[in-house]
Amino acid sequence: xxxxxxxxxxxxxxxxxxxxxxxxxxxxxxxxxxxxxxxxxxxxxxxxxxxxxxxxxxxxxxxxxxxxxxxxxxxxxxxxxxxxxxxxxxxxxxxxxxxxxxxxxxxxxxxxxxxxxxxxxxxxxxxxxxxxxxxxxxxxxxxxxxxxxxxxxxxxxxxxxxxxxxxxxxxxxxxxxxxxxxxxxxxxxxxxxxxxxxxxxxxxxxxxxxxxxxxxxxxxxxxxxxxxxxxxxxxxxxxxxxxxxxxxxxxxxxxxxxxxxxxxxxxxxxxxxxxxxxxxxxxxxxxxxxxxxxxxxxxxxxxxxxxxxxxxxxxxxxxxxxxxxxxxxxxxxxxxxxxxxxxxxxxxxxxxxxxxxxxxxxxxxxxxxxxxxxxxxxxxxxxx
Ligand code: DGJ
Numbered sequence: 001x002x003x004x005x006x007x008x009x010x011x012x013x014x015x016x017x018x019x020x021x022x023x024x025x026x027x028x029x030x031x032x033x034x035x036x037x038x039x040x041x042x043x044x045x046x047x048x049x050x051x052x053x054x055x056x057x058x059x060x061x062x063x064x065x066x067x068x069x070x071x072x073x074x075x076x077x078x079x080x081x082x083x084x085x086x087x088x089x090x091x092x093x094x095x096x097x098x099x100x101x102x103x104x105x106x107x108x109x110x111x112x113x114x115x116x117x118x119x120x121x122x123x124x125x126x127x128x129x130x131x132x133x134x135x136x137x138x139x140x141x142x143x144x145x146x147x148x149x150x151x152x153x154x155x156x157x158x159x160x161x162x163x164x165x166x167x168x169x170x171x172x173x174x175x176x177x178x179x180x181x182x183x184x185x186x187x188x189x190x191x192x193x194x195x196x197x198x199x200x201x202x203x204x205x206x207x208x209x210x211x212x213x214x215x216x217x218x219x220x221x222x223x224x225x226x227x228x229x230x231x232x233x234x235x236x237x238x239x240x241x242x243x244x245x246x247x248x249x250x251x252x253x254x255x256x257x258x259x260x261x262x263x264x265x266x267x268x269x270x271x272x273x274x275x276x277x278x279x280x281x282x283x284x285x286x287x288x289x290x291x292x293x294x295x296x297x298x299x300x301x302x303x304x305x306x307x308x309x310x311x312x313x314x315x316x317x318x319x320x321x322x323x324x325x326x327x328x329x330x331x332x333x334x335x336x337x338x339x340x341x342x343x344x345x346x347x348x349x350x351x352x353x354x355x356x357x358x359x360x361x362x363x364x365x366x367x368x369x370x371x372x373x374x375x376x377x378x379x380x381x382x383x384x
Pocket of ligand 1: 015057124226274275293294295331
């Protein structure tokens with residue numbers, strides 16, 4: 001036992017020294033997950049090669065006894081805030097020890113003029129499995145190179161295996177030519193001004209005076225931060241920040257998950273939510289989200305509904321205790337239902353490091369409930 005412990009210490013010391021030498025990250029001497037299934041949020045989290053896991057803004061797929069973690073591969077410095085490499089995948093049987101499965105969707109070379117050219121913004125990949133087509137379907141937030149965040153598009157890629165390789169298919173703005181199912185006649189009649197642009201910050205007094213939905217009716221709705229959710233009946237939904245981030249849309253995908261159906265609802269008007277993560281518990285639907293302050297953390301948001309298209313009721317900030325108003329210096333990316341434990345959910349969040357993107361940390365914490373209210377409390381270490 002002693003020898004094994006000594007061996008682990010030497011291994012970590014060696015790894016940390018290596019990271020220090022290559023200048024990849026600041027060494028704390030700890031890792032974010034120590035066996036057996038002990039998580040230490042915010043610490044380095046080493047994969048099977050002894051390298052800090054590189055899967056930011058991630059999502060999870062459980063498939064044939066394994067978890068697959070997909071996320072943004074970041075590089076050093078602020079250059080890492082755009083896509084230089086692609087999306088990274090890791091696999092694990094215990095959620096603690098992760099095996100590097102490599103880059104599953106690669107950026108295209110500079111000058112290729114591809115949507116996913118190196119230097120584009122590619123964020124928050126989520127992968128779901130389609131039982132009918134036997135395909136692994138990835139949607140992600142895509143901003144073509146050189147136009148900042150004004151593209152607000154959704155990228156699609158498909159694979160035959162969870163570890164890819166994923167083939168890039170297309171990008172689009174969802175639901176072109178369709179209005180939200182809950183768009184009232186009153187809203188439809190609000191005039192559209194070509195100049196309307198809001199990207200967050202101060203809330204417009206009455207966002208519905210802008211009619212961004214109508215502005216984007218022909219070319220499709222804006223879609224930035226996003227997640228996917230597959231319901232018990234295998235219907236899949238794309239949930240994304242829309243209308244210059246002022247609302248969230250929940251959109252039904254086609255049966256093969258490869259397109260939008262035109263059925264969608266707009267929610268939380270004027271609340272500027274980002275980072276949506278959806279889960280289902282005891283028949284109810286839940287959303288965890290953030291506010292809209294760039295890479296800087298803010299207070300979390302939560303909401304519950306009896307059915308997926310609502311009515312959604314906004315609840316409280318799910319974070320409790322010191323720094324709850326900063327979501328413990330994190331931003332939501334996924335809520336993970338632990339396989340085989342129907343009542344156990346893990347909050348997965350990112351602690352972004354925009355000055356040295358590769359050093360972003362993962363904040364995973366268990367979630368409990370007070371009635372409908374999800375509650376997340378800080379723990380330096382916890383065991384599954
Ligand atoms: C907040 C989003 O949640 C992130 O995914 C990223 O888009 C940053 N904004 C960029 O500022």
